[in-house]
Amino acid sequence: MYGKPHWCVFSVVALATAFGGGVAPASAETVEERVQVCAGCHGENGKPVDRTIPTIWGQQQGYLYIQLRDFKRGDRQNDVMQPLASMMTRDDMLAIAEYFSKKPWPDLGQPAASKEVANRALRANSSVGCTGCHLDQFQGDGTVPxxxxxxxxxxxxxxxDFRSRARGNNPGMSDLMLATAPDDLAALTEYLAGR
Ligand code: HEC
Ligand code: HEC
Incomplete structure (x- = not known):
């Protein structure tokens, strides 16, 4: 289905419309069609149009699915993502998560942290153990981003948002972020961005 050229899909839709509509079910829409709207913010080439929007190209499949599910449930709140996710079935979310996880992670070209900041980040990592879950090189796996x-x-x-619990979909992460010193988190942020 996904391998078919675009005109195939259009002709089915055109036929359905021409012959009274209601023939093609909503699920006839391909994943490629469903994800077109995402590019408006998450980027045509995987680089988000605004730096406060997360990268979803190349993100872990399980994690992407959990976020869409949590937006739909309202456990994670966002004015844009909640209405979008609320229209998705579980199968849509799984397919969309798979689609984006297979894309290459984009290089945002952020500068590497200075040696001093990197050392602070690595010290914080050894005491909190971020890489115990986020794994080597902070690459994540499964439901860990x-x-x-x-x-x-x-x-x-x-x-x-984790610290204020405005992001409330994973209370364990909120507890952990609250238990970590803000200066350490700032160093980790700079270090991670530059990786
Ligand atoms: C109008 C802009 C916009 C559009 C369109 C949009 N998103 Fe988002 N998306 C956002 C923003 C902003 C966030 C971050 C929300 C927050 O800060 O908690 C986000 C977060 C996400 C996350 C969580 C990522 C993470 O690292 O936690 C996923 C997954 C996601 N979007 C998937 C999608 C998919 C799939 C589509 C298309 C069906 C889509 N988005 C369309 C703006 C958008
Ligand atoms: C016990 C395991 C664990 C540890 C330790 C851990 N994390 Fe996480 N982290 C997770 C999981 C699981 C998620 C996904 C939460 C969700 O589903 O919303 C996450 C999510 C995140 C996110 C959100 C990513 C996104 O795309 O929105 C950030 C940022 C983050 N962690 C940073 C850290 C940092 C920094 C540390 C160390 C100070 C750390 N984590 C330690 C398990 C962990």
Whole structure:
């Protein structure tokens, strides 16, 4: 289905419309069609149009699915993402998560942290153990997100949201962020952005 050229899909839709409509079910829409709207913010080439918007190209599949599910449930609140996710079925979310996880992670071209900042970040990591979950090089796996190369602005925002519990979909992450010193989190953010 996904391999068919575009005109195939259009002709089916055109036929359905021409012959009274209601023939093609909503699920006839391909993943490629469903994700077109995402590019408006998450970027045509995987680089988000605004630095407070997260990178979803190349992100872990399980993590992407959990976020869409949490937006739909309202456990994670966002005025844009909640209405979008509320229109998705579980199968839509799984397919969309798979689609984006297979894209290459974009290089946002952020500068590497200075040696001093990197050392502080690595010290904080050894005491908190971020890489115990986010794994080697902060690449993530399954439902644990990749953090390496994420925009500094988004990391800053979402860490602040965990701390204020404005992002309430994972209370364990909120507890952990509240238990970590703000200066250490700032160093980790700069370090991660530049990876
Ligand atoms: C109008 C802008 C906009 C559009 C369109 C949009 N998003 Fe988002 N998306 C955002 C913003 C902003 C956030 C960050 C929300 C926050 O700060 O908690 C986000 C967050 C996400 C996240 C969580 C990522 C993470 O690292 O936690 C996923 C997954 C996601 N969007 C998927 C999608 C998909 C799939 C589509 C298309 C169906 C889409 N988005 C369309 C703006 C948008
Ligand atoms: C016990 C395991 C664990 C530890 C330790 C941990 N994390 Fe996480 N982290 C997670 C999980 C799981 C998520 C996904 C939460 C969700 O589903 O919303 C996450 C999410 C995040 C996010 C959100 C990413 C995004 O795209 O929105 C950031 C940022 C983050 N962690 C930073 C850190 C930092 C920095 C540390 C160390 C100070 C750390 N984490 C330690 C498990 C962990």
């Amino acid at each position: 990749r953090l390496a190369g994420m925009s500094r602005e988004y990391l800053t925002k979402t860490i602040a």
